[in-house]
Structure formats: C-alpha cells, structure tokens
Amino acid sequence: MSAVVSPIREPLIEGGKSYRQITEDICSPTESAPNVAWIVAFIISVAALAFYVFCVVWTVWVGIGSWNLNRTIGWGWDITNFVWWIGIGHAGTLISAILLLFRQKWRTGVNRAAEAMTIFAVMCAGQFPLIHMGRLWLGFFIFPYPNTRGPLWVNFNSPLLWDVFAISTYFTVSLLFWYTGLVPDFATLRDRAKGIRKNIYNFLSFGWTGAAKHWQRFESLSLVLAGLATPLVLSVHTIVSFDFATSVIPGWHTTIFPPYFVAGAIFSGFAMVQTLMVITRKVLKLEQYITLGHIESMNKVILVTGTIVGVAYLTELFIAWYSGYIYEQYAFYNRVMGPYYWSYIGMMSCNVLSPQIFWWKKMRRSIFVTFVMSIFVNIGMWFERFVIIATTLARDYLPSSWSYYTPTWVEIGLFVGTLGLFFTLYLIFTRTAPVVAVAEVKAILKSAGDQYLEPNARHAAKVVKEEVETQA
Amino acid sequence: MNQFSFDSRLKNILIGFMVLGLVCLGITFFVDDELHTRFWTNYLHNSVFFTGIALMSLFIMAAFTTAWSGWHTLVKRIWEAYSLFLIPGLILMLVVIIGIWGHFHHLYHWADAEAVAADPILQGKSSFLNPGWYTFGTLIIVGLWILFAVRIRQLSVDEDANGTTDYDHHRKIRIWSAAFLPLAGFSSAAVIWQWIMSIDAHWYSTLYAWYTGASWFVAAMALTILTIIYLKSRGYLEKVNIEHLHDLGKYMFAFSIFWTYLWFSQYMLIWYANVGEETVYFLERRENYPVLFYGNLILNFVAPFFILMRNDTKRKYGTLVFTSIVVFFGHWWDFFQMIKPGARTTAMEALAHHAGEHGHEMIAHGEMGAHELPFALGYTIPGFLELGTMLGFLALFLFVAFDRLSKASLVPKNDPYLAESLQHHVEIHGEEGAH
Numbered sequence: 001m002s003a004v005v006s007p008i009r010e011p012l013i014e015g016g017k018s019y020r021q022i023t024e025d026i027c028s029p030t031e032s033a034p035n036v037a038w039i040v041a042f043i044i045s046v047a048a049l050a051f052y053v054f055c056v057v058w059t060v061w062v063g064i065g066s067w068n069l070n071r072t073i074g075w076g077w078d079i080t081n082f083v084w085w086i087g088i089g090h091a092g093t094l095i096s097a098i099l100l101l102f103r104q105k106w107r108t109g110v111n112r113a114a115e116a117m118t119i120f121a122v123m124c125a126g127q128f129p130l131i132h133m134g135r136l137w138l139g140f141f142i143f144p145y146p147n148t149r150g151p152l153w154v155n156f157n158s159p160l161l162w163d164v165f166a167i168s169t170y171f172t173v174s175l176l177f178w179y180t181g182l183v184p185d186f187a188t189l190r191d192r193a194k195g196i197r198k199n200i201y202n203f204l205s206f207g208w209t210g211a212a213k214h215w216q217r218f219e220s221l222s223l224v225l226a227g228l229a230t231p232l233v234l235s236v237h238t239i240v241s242f243d244f245a246t247s248v249i250p251g252w253h254t255t256i257f258p259p260y261f262v263a264g265a266i267f268s269g270f271a272m273v274q275t276l277m278v279i280t281r282k283v284l285k286l287e288q289y290i291t292l293g294h295i296e297s298m299n300k301v302i303l304v305t306g307t308i309v310g311v312a313y314l315t316e317l318f319i320a321w322y323s324g325y326i327y328e329q330y331a332f333y334n335r336v337m338g339p340y341y342w343s344y345i346g347m348m349s350c351n352v353l354s355p356q357i358f359w360w361k362k363m364r365r366s367i368f369v370t371f372v373m374s375i376f377v378n379i380g381m382w383f384e385r386f387v388i389i390a391t392t393l394a395r396d397y398l399p400s401s402w403s404y405y406t407p408t409w410v411e412i413g414l415f416v417g418t419l420g421l422f423f424t425l426y427l428i429f430t431r432t433a434p435v436v437a438v439a440e441v442k443a444i445l446k447s448a449g450d451q452y453l454e455p456n457a458r459h460a461a462k463v464v465k466e467e468v469e470t471q472a
Numbered sequence: 473m474n475q476f477s478f479d480s481r482l483k484n485i486l487i488g489f490m491v492l493g494l495v496c497l498g499i500t501f502f503v504d505d506e507l508h509t510r511f512w513t514n515y516l517h518n519s520v521f522f523t524g525i526a527l528m529s530l531f532i533m534a535a536f537t538t539a540w541s542g543w544h545t546l547v548k549r550i551w552e553a554y555s556l557f558l559i560p561g562l563i564l565m566l567v568v569i570i571g572i573w574g575h576f577h578h579l580y581h582w583a584d585a586e587a588v589a590a591d592p593i594l595q596g597k598s599s600f601l602n603p604g605w606y607t608f609g610t611l612i613i614v615g616l617w618i619l620f621a622v623r624i625r626q627l628s629v630d631e632d633a634n635g636t637t638d639y640d641h642h643r644k645i646r647i648w649s650a651a652f653l654p655l656a657g658f659s660s661a662a663v664i665w666q667w668i669m670s671i672d673a674h675w676y677s678t679l680y681a682w683y684t685g686a687s688w689f690v691a692a693m694a695l696t697i698l699t700i701i702y703l704k705s706r707g708y709l710e711k712v713n714i715e716h717l718h719d720l721g722k723y724m725f726a727f728s729i730f731w732t733y734l735w736f737s738q739y740m741l742i743w744y745a746n747v748g749e750e751t752v753y754f755l756e757r758r759e760n761y762p763v764l765f766y767g768n769l770i771l772n773f774v775a776p777f778f779i780l781m782r783n784d785t786k787r788k789y790g791t792l793v794f795t796s797i798v799v800f801f802g803h804w805w806d807f808f809q810m811i812k813p814g815a816r817t818t819a820m821e822a823l824a825h826h827a828g829e830h831g832h833e834m835i836a837h838g839e840m841g842a843h844e845l846p847f848a849l850g851y852t853i854p855g856f857l858e859l860g861t862m863l864g865f866l867a868l869f870l871f872v873a874f875d876r877l878s879k880a881s882l883v884p885k886n887d888p889y890l891a892e893s894l895q896h897h898v899e900i901h902g903e904e905g906a907h
Contacts, residue, residue: 004891004892004894004895005891005892006542006888006889006891006892007637007639007888008639008642008888008889009540101722102539102541103898104539231729234733238733238737242741245741245745246740246741246744246745247745248745248746248747253741253745253747254678254741255677255678255679255680255737255738255741255742256678256679256682257678257737257741258679258733258734258737258741259679259682259733259734259737300538304653307653307654307657308657311654311657311658311661312678314658315661315678315681316678319676319677319678322597322600322665322676323676323749324592324593324596324597324674325749359650459891460891460892461891463891463894463895464885464890464891464894467711467894468474468711468883468885468890468894469885
C-alpha cells in the first residue's frame with residue numbers, strides 16, 4: 001500500500017521507522033533516569049523560579065514602589081513581559097489548529113511540544129497583570145459577579161477586562177486540546193509501565209483502550225476544539241492589541257494593531273518553538289522525527305511573519321507622516337530618534353532585517369543559524385513591546401512630565417523568574433509525557449516516512465499516467 | 473477535455489455584455505453633473521476592483537506555491553489566466569491617470585491645486601499625493617506585478633512542453649512566487665492608498681490596505697468558484713472534484729470572516745477612540761449611506777457566515793454558486809462604499825466653489841446639498857447604470873481570462889503536484905488518508 005505523494009516532498013520521518021520503533025523512540029526518554037544536562041538545567045530553572053517567588057513576595061511586601069514605574073510611565077517591564085509571553089503562547093495552538101486545517105503534515109512532529117510551551121507561556125503571561133495589581137489577594141475582583149462590594153462591578157468597556165475573558169478562554173481550550181492529544185499517548189506509556197507509574201498513567205489516560213469508539217470520539221472532540229481554537233488564536237492577541245489601540249495615545253491608537261500583533265505573536269511563538277526544539281531534538285535524540293525539514297518549515301513561517309511585521313512597522317511610520325497629525329508624527333519621530341532609539345534599533349534589526357537571511361535555504365537548514373536567530377527574534381519581540389509601551393509613555397502630551405524609566409532589580413528578577421517558571425514546567429514535561437505526538441506521527445508514516453518515498457512517487461506517476469496521459 | 477476552446481458563442485455573449493457596459497458608461501456620462509462624477513467614480517470603482525482581483529489571483533497562486541500546497545494544481549490555470557488581467561488593468565488605470573493630468577475628472581481632492589493651496593493638511597501630504605507619484609507608483613508597481621504574472625505564466629506553460637522529472641520549472645516558479653509575496657505585501661499598500669484611500673484625502677487608517685486586500689481576496693475566490701463550476705458544466709475540468717470546491721469554499725468562508733475581522737478592527741478602534749479626524753469617515757457612511765454601510769456587512773459577513781458554516785453547503789453547487797454570487801457582488805459593493813461617498817463630497821465642494829463664481833443662490837444650494845446628502849441613485853446605492861457597467865467590466869475580465877485560458881492546457885501535466893491534486897481527497901477530519 002502506498003499513498004499518492006508528490007516526488008518533490010521531503011520525508012517527515014527519517015530512518016525507515018516501523019510503528020514499534022516510533023513508540024520506542026518517543027516513549028523511552030520518559031522511562032529512564034534523567035541525564036546530567038537535564039539535572040543541571042532543572043536546578044538552574046528551579047533556582048530562577050525560587051528567585052521569582054522571592055521577587056513577588058518583595059513586591060507585595062514593599063509595595064509596587066519597589067518598581068521604577070513613575071507617574072508618566074505607568075507600564076514598564078511588567079506589561080512588556082506580559083505581552084511578550086502572551087505572544088510566545090501563540091505558536092502551539094496555531095500549529096495544532098490552523099496548520100491542521102491547512103493539512104500541513106509537518107505539524108505532527110512539533111505540535112505536542114509547541115502546545116505544551118504555549119500553555120506554559122500563557123501561565124507566565126498571566127502572572128504579570130496579577131502582580132501588577134499590587135494587591136495580589138484582590139485578584140478575584142476581575143471576575144464579574146454580583147457582590148457585596150458596593151456592589152462594585154468590573155468595567156465592561158475596558159479591553160483589560162476583555163483580556164481576562166480572552167486569555168482564560170484561550171488557556172482553557174489550549175489545555176483541553178493538548179490534553180486530548182495526550183490521552184492516547186498516555187495510554188501507550190501506561191501499557192509499557194509498571195507499578196506506580198502504571199497507576200498514574202492509567203488515571204491520566206482515562207481508561208483509553210484504543211477501541212474504535214474511543215478514536216471516533218477523539219476525532220470528533222479534536223475537530224470541535226480545532227474549530228474553537230482557530231478564532232481564539234486570532235482573538236487573544238487582537239484583544240491584547242486593543243489594550244493599546246483603543247486609547248487616544250499617539251503611537252498606540254492605530255488600526256493596524258490587531259492583525260499586526262497577531263502576526264508578531266506567531267513570529268515570536270515560532271522563535272521560541274525553535275529555541276526549544278533545537279535543544280530538545282538533540283538531547284532526546286529525536287532528530288529523525290523533528291527533521292531539518294521541520295526546522296526549515298518553521299524558519300519559513302518566521303520569515304513570513306517577520307516580513308509581515310516589517311510591513312506593519314513601515315505602514316505605521318508612513319501613515320504617521322501621512323496623517324498630518326503632529327502628535328502622531330512626533331510619537332514616531334520619538335520612537336526612532338528619541339531617548340529609547342536603541343530599543344527601536346533592536347526591534348527593527350532583530351525582527352525585520354535579521355530574519356531576511358532565511359531567504360537562503362542553507363541558512364534555513366542550519367541548526368546553528370536557526371538557534372541564534374530564534375534568540376534574536378525573542379529579543380527583538382521583547383524590544384517591540386518595550387518600544388510600544390515605554391517609549392510612547394515617556395513622551396506624553398505634557399512636556400513637563402516627560403521622563404525616563406529603567407527597571408529595578410525586582411522588575412528584572414520577575415522577568416528572569418518567569419523564565420525559570422517556564423523552563424521548570426517544560427523540563428518536567430519532557431520527562432513525563434511523549435514530546436512528539438506518537439499517535440499522530442504514526443498516522444503520517446505511510447505518506448511521509450522516508451522508506452515510502454519511492455513507492456509513493458511511483459504511485460503518483462501511475463496516477464498521472466492513468467488519468468491524464470492516456471486521455472490526451 | 474483538457475483544452476479549453478473559447479468558442480464564438482461565448483465570445484459574442486461576452487462582447488454583448490461589454491457593449492452593455494459601454495452603453496451604461498455612456499449614458500452615465502450624459503446624465504451626470506458637470507464634473508461627470510458618477511461616470512468617473514464608476515470607472516475607477518470597476519477598474520480598481522477587477523485589477524485587484526487579478527493581483528489577488530497572482531498572490532493566491534504565489535502563496536499556495538510557496539506553501540507547497542499541491543491540491544490546487546488542477547485549478548491554477550484559472551488563476552494564471554486571471555492574473556494576466558493585470559495588463560488591461562494597467563491600461564484601465566492609465567485612463568484615470570490621464571484624467572488627473574488633463575483635469576478631466578474631480579475624483580481626487582488633492583489633484584486640485586487650488587484646493588491644496590488653501591488646505592494645510594493636503595499640503596502636508598502633497599509630496600505623496602500628487603499626479604507625479606500617482607503615475608509613477610501605478611506604472612512601476614503594476615508593471616512589476618505584470619512582470620511576475622507573465623514570468624510565472626511563461627514558466628508554467630513551458631513546463632507542459634518541456635518539463636522534466638527534475639522539476640526545474642517548478643523550482644523557478646517557486647522562486648518567483650516567493651519573491652512576489654513580500655513585493656505584493658509592500659507595494660499593494662502604496663497603490664491602495666493612492667487609488668482609493670486618497671479619495672477621502674484627509675482621512676487615514678493604517679489597516680486600510682489590508683482591509684482592501686482582504687476584500688479583493690474574497691472576490692477572487694468567489695469568482696474562481698463560479699468559473700470552475702461554469703467550466704465543469706461545459707464539460708471541462710472534469711478532474712476537479714467536489715473536494716477541490718470544498719477547499720475553495722472553505723477559503724471563501726474563512727476569508728469572509730477574516731475580512732469581517734479587519735472591518736471590525738478598523739471600525740471598532742476608530743469608534744472607541746473617537747478621534748474626530750478618523751470618525752468622520754464612518755460617521756459619513758453610517759449617517760448618510762446607511763444602506764451601503766449595513767448592506768456591506770450583510771452581504772459580506774452575515775450571508776457567507778451562516779450559509780457556509782455547515783460542512784455540506786461547501787460541497788453543493790447550489791449553495792456554493794449562490795454564496796459566490798452574493799459575496800462577489802458584496803465586495804464590489806464594498807468598493808462602491810469605499811469610493812463613492814468621498815468622491816461625492818469632493819465633487820460637491822468643487823461644484824459649490826464653482827457655483828460661487830456665478831451667484832450666492834447656487835452656493836446656498838450647493839452647501840445644502842453637501843450637508844444633507846439626499847438619496848441619489850448611483851451614490852447612496854448602486855443603480856442600474858452601475859450594475860450594467862459592472863457587467864461590462866466583468867465581461868471584459870472574463871474575455872481576457874478565457875482567451876488566456878484557451879492558450880494552454882487546463883491540466884498542467886508536468887506539475888510535480890499533479891498526482892496529489894488528481895487524487896485530492898479529504899476526510900471530514902482533515903487528515904489525508906493513505907490510499
């Protein structure tokens with residue numbers, strides 16, 4: 001049996017794998033003791049996480065005055081980090097939902113880890129609005145329900161509240177989507193495990209037996225969740241962009257923000273996926289499942305979205321001039337030439353210029369270049385949010401209140417600390433769940449396994465011969 | 473049948489419609505005001521709309537090729553044929569350009585030197601909004617698009633004759649396609665600002681170019697579906713099956729929602745911030761052109777959203793044809809509402825100014841007109857003359873496209889993805905099964 005596959009397509013599973021080998025290769029990392037590299041990485045991450053907890057306690061104990069925010073610059077590193085993390089949390093659901101709709105088979109190699117990363121990134125993002133409240137224990141005030149506080153209702157006109165709904169919905173659906181995919185794979189782990197591990201995975205896999213009925217429900221649920229997740233991928237960063245764009249602050253109020261934020265989010269999300277995948281595939285020896293072809297595809301996405309973001313940057317600059325509105329013109333002049341000019345340079349060079357090297361196939365397929373570029377993009381996208389937030393606020397309508405802002409150690413500590421939280425969760429994930437979706441990779445073996453390339457190409461040639469050439 | 477023959481019966485029908493279009497344009501010219509505003513806005517509207525569909529056909533093809541999509545191979549000859557309408561499209565736009573230089577029309581406020589001299593905002597924009605840039609930008613940018621369209625078409629046709637199994641032609645098409653994407657991204661915005669956004673010369677919106685592009689995209693998809701179903705009814709494209717149409721239907725559905733998303737983003741942000749320089753655009757449309765304003769949303773969002781939401785409506789000719797006609801007309805309507813109100817205000821001011829030289833009575837009349845904007849066929853909604861003109865342009869577009877289509881096989885027989893497209897088969901759940 002062979003599939004009809006174009007002869008120019010690359011294999012997505014290398015090494016002539018059988019179904020058994022796929023199970024073995026992907027499940028075995030969860031079944032052995034961790035290596036030294038993992039332990040060292042875990043210790044560093046947990047240390048950073050501990051520092052995060054310390055900084056949160058410090059912020060709560062001393063008060064928000066331990067940050068360097070001032071009357072003019074009311075949002076600084078906190079909201080920059082929030083938007084940065086939310087952006088990163090876009091790749092996973094894009095890969096699993098939108099690339100599913102586009103039938104991009106290469107998604108099967110990376111979707112599991114990318115979704116996990118998405119969930120962890122959204123968790124990191126969620127920290128900042130909460131800490132930023134200063135009084136963490138009043139965080140439940142954001143939920144709209146009849147209460148005895150006046151009654152004090154949330155402001156339904158505020159995009160900050162829309163954020164609460166958008167992000168919590170996105171988090172829930174992403175988590176369900178991810179977990180649904182994990183159920184059959186947990187069952188595979190269960191069937192291989194003994195003792196307490198077997199009990200745990202038995203519980204986690206909801207008694208999955210692989211019966212036809214189970215698969216049927218699995219498929220229906222996946223389809224429903226993909227349908228729900230697709231608009232959510234767009235809506236979350238759209239609403240984050242509303243936080244800025246609904247205002248009348250020049251530089252924030254611009255109509256291109258929603259789609260441009262979404263493109264930027266996908267851009268940064270894929271960069272983080274690359275950062276993690278380049279390391280994960282090496283450490284867990286998954287190079288035959290996350291191939292150079294996968295990396296190249298993701299680099300193409302980075303090139304496309306980086307260029308879209310570039311079009312948006314230039315559109316903003318141009319329209320600011322075109323508008324004839326002097327405050328708008330000044331806001332952009334200030335971005336490029338003002339006191340934070342270095343962050344604008346950082347943003348432009350990391351996000352727009354440097355990804356252009358991916359026009360060369362050789363660069364797209366170089367592990368080293370990919371890794372360096374993914375870090376560049378992560379930095380560039382952080383700068384983008386900093387440019388939008390701090391640079392704009394630093395020069396408001398009233399020149400007497402213009403100011404400058406640098407973070408305190410607490411703010412830096414909170415950012416580094418969320419990296420600790422993120423990597424701690426990711427490292428635990430790599431030890432406890434299959435990093436590649438076993439069942440989904442098996443589903444594409446016949447059409448994308450390297451041992452089937454030739455029979456598939458032969459089959460394709462036969463189809464063309466039968467259906468076209470004999471007719472003509 | 474793999475070879476489309478553009479028979480004389482079809483030619484005559486299309487020529488008949490072109491004559492109808494010309495007659496409508498002619499009548500419009502003579503029943504018009506002294507600036508011939510209705511005539512020129514109709515001309516610009518249709519020229520921009522159909523040129524944009526040609527651009528988007530090229531863009532869709534380039535994007536699909538770059539993304540290794542494969543399934544569209546049996547459809548791509550239609551997009552190639554559409555994309556070649558860029559050449560007549562440029563000629564159509566040249567007429568608008570000649571009109572600017574010769575002061576034959578009053579479409580653009582910024583082209584009126586007297587108005588610019590009295591208007592500091594227009595002066596600020598005059599290094600971009602001027603006849604020189606308009607001409608230069610249109611020629612260079614559309615010229616570049618034509619270069620890509622012609623080159624990709626040449627390679628594709630040559631592949632039929634000389635394609636080999638190392639797929640060198642396809643590799644070159646891929647390079648041209650990938651290069652076209654950023655080029656189209658950057659350059660389309662520039663012409664959209666000049667051709668359409670600058671009609672409301674004071675107003676600006678950063679999202680405008682993408683919004684307009686999305687409108688063209690959906691119209692191109694709808695016209696593609698209609699053409700495929702027509703060709704199939706004539707016995708061509710028998711290998712294009714319901715799976716292909718289903719996928720095109722999904723694109724039409726998804727991008728109708730995407731268009732709505734951009735519509736909402738632009739409208740909501742401007743409404744919310746309530747900055748007078750920006751709200752004027754939507755206020756004008758909502759208050760004085762309510763049928764256009766709300767009709768736009770009904771035709772382009774409500775109809776495709778509710779009709780195409782179900783799986784099976786994207787797999788039946790009846791619902792596909794109906795929705796395609798609705799959204800094709802709907803996006804034509806969208807361009808109508810982008811162009812008419814601004815051009816009309818400009819014309820009214822010019823007429824009032826003109827009248828001012830003759831007497832106060834006419835000023836009063838003109839100003840009253842400008843403020844109240846009463847119902848006027850051809851402005852507040854499209855009239856029969858507009859519909860006739862649109863059919864004329866559509867016939868011209870199809871004439872060019874069918875002529876190109878008949879010059880090459882409908883099946884690109886040496887395309888490396890041909891087998892995948894022939895065997896295109898999608899499970900309900902999206903994964904392609906192994907056969």
